[in-house]
Amino acid sequence: MSFRVLTAEISHETNTFSIRPTDLTAFKNRYFLLGDAAIRERGEANTDLAGFLDVARDKGWGLTHAVSTSAPPGGLVTPGTFMALAAPVIALALAQPFDGILLSLHGAMVIEGAEDGEGTFLARLREVTGPDIPIAITLDPHANVSQEMADLANIIVSYKTYPHVDMRACAVLAGEILHRTMAGEIAPKTLRVHRPMLEEVNGGRTDAGPMIERIKRALAHQTHPDAFAVSINAGFGNADIADVGPTVLVTYQGDRARHERLANDLADDIWDCRFDVLNDYLSVEAAAAQCASRDGTQGPIVVADYADNPGGGAYGDATSLLAALLASGVRNACFGPLVDPGAVGLLKTRRLGAKITLSIGGKTDPDRGGGPLEVTGTLKLLSDGEYTGTGPILGGLRRSWGPTAVLEVADIDVLIVSNATQMLDLEQFSAFGIDPLKKSVIALKSMQHFRAAFAPIAARVIICDSGALCTPDLARLPYRNVPRPIFPLDS
Secondary structure, eight states, X not given: OOOEEEEEEXXXXXXXXXXXXXXXXXXXXXXXXXXXXXXXXXXXXXXXXXXXXXXXXXXXXXXXXXXXXXXXXXXOBOHHHHHHHHHHHHHHHHHSOOSEEXXXXXXXXXXXXXXXXXXXXXXXXXXXXXXXXXXXXXXXXXXXOOHHHHHHOSEEEEOOOXXXXXHHHHHHHHHHHHHHHHTTSOOOEEEEEEOSXXXXXXXXXXXXXXXXXXXXXXXXXXXXXXXXXXXXXXXXXXXXXXXXXXXXXXXXOSOHHHHHHHHHHXXXXXXXXXXXXXXXXXXXXXXXXXXXXXXTOOSOEEEEESTTOGGGTOOXXXXXXXXXXXXXXXXXXXXXXXXXXXXXXXXXXXXXXXXXXXXXXOOSOTTTTOOOEEEEEEEEEEEOOEEEOOSTTTTTOEEEOSSEEEEEETTEEEEXXXXXXXXXXXXXXXXXXXXXXXXXXXXXXXXXXXXXXXXXXXXXXXXXXXXXXXXXXXXXXXXXXXXXXXXXXXX
């Protein structure tokens, strides 16, 4: 029997502290692809859609893809934008019957007036499909998973890597569980356990620390004949919502108690290890001093500002790390991204090779990570910002910084861009005439994801906290809606 399956990819991680709402333009600036256009663009890369297509070919499904879209992490999603995201999926669900639905979601979307974006979307979809059609979803492990999401989706599979490099593989698992469900072999449902924390203390890092053993236990439990997927979600602490924080999910059938024990054991371990921090965050001054000294290091030092990470909804325009590098006399370096479309617009009026004095960055919220920085530099490049990733995360996918300039300031190549995106692929520098392999220091804005591409070339990795919007010190943020008491805000 050939099953008819509806698929879609809709992703947003919402930083509720951002003053910039996320509108439809933000999604279209990254990608908003309907049907076959999405399959052509994303169907052979390391994406959820590629995994869905793998299963469809293997099982002989009739697959109908609605939409693939994502926006950079940012502020609350506007209601009109949410309706536009959901519309292609709802329209197809209304137009024809399906045997199953397979969705790639993030799990941390917050809409103006609705804290649980994915729960809201699934509820709308259930209004159309009814309760009997199986729905499978994949999630980013930084999802804030609500009980409603677990109730509405029969099958939930979260990525098991951070940096995320297993998207396609996890999508295949979700699709295979869905196929068995449609065939009547199994009847899965998903249980959820939660602990009162803003997020797992190391953000779910899987290249080191306790998450390695937790993932091993999850995979071992999945060998049980009635356990189909175990997902450990670190949560996203920059969301000031009721359902914030780490969760453990088990998609199972049969005896709930056996699977709930495993989920509680894993959740208890997350709680018990809440003080076991792996990362040592330096001040920007201390980080710059280490970059300047180098101590005979061969190969580039990579210094990452976790706090101004656009991948968590930070503005990407903080200047304090760049200012510290300049003050420390760091040479043969690159820095990026610095999000400042106004500065790019000004630089576009000048000729290449011109020496220019201007103010860059720090315009969105000067109190978080440093205000505007006046620099004098040489204009080395102007570009439309297009690039194609080659690394483990973006390999084969096209992206754009928007209008882009490279300004050399005191032997530091500063990548100034218009679109806020975190640094996680070497091509994000290389495509603009900056060869990271030839630099002594690579300064970038990213949290953990950069390690997939940059750690292999780094002599040493340094991480710092500039005090910008994604500061690891969550107590600096003005929470109002999270349930209290909660760690680490309350003792």
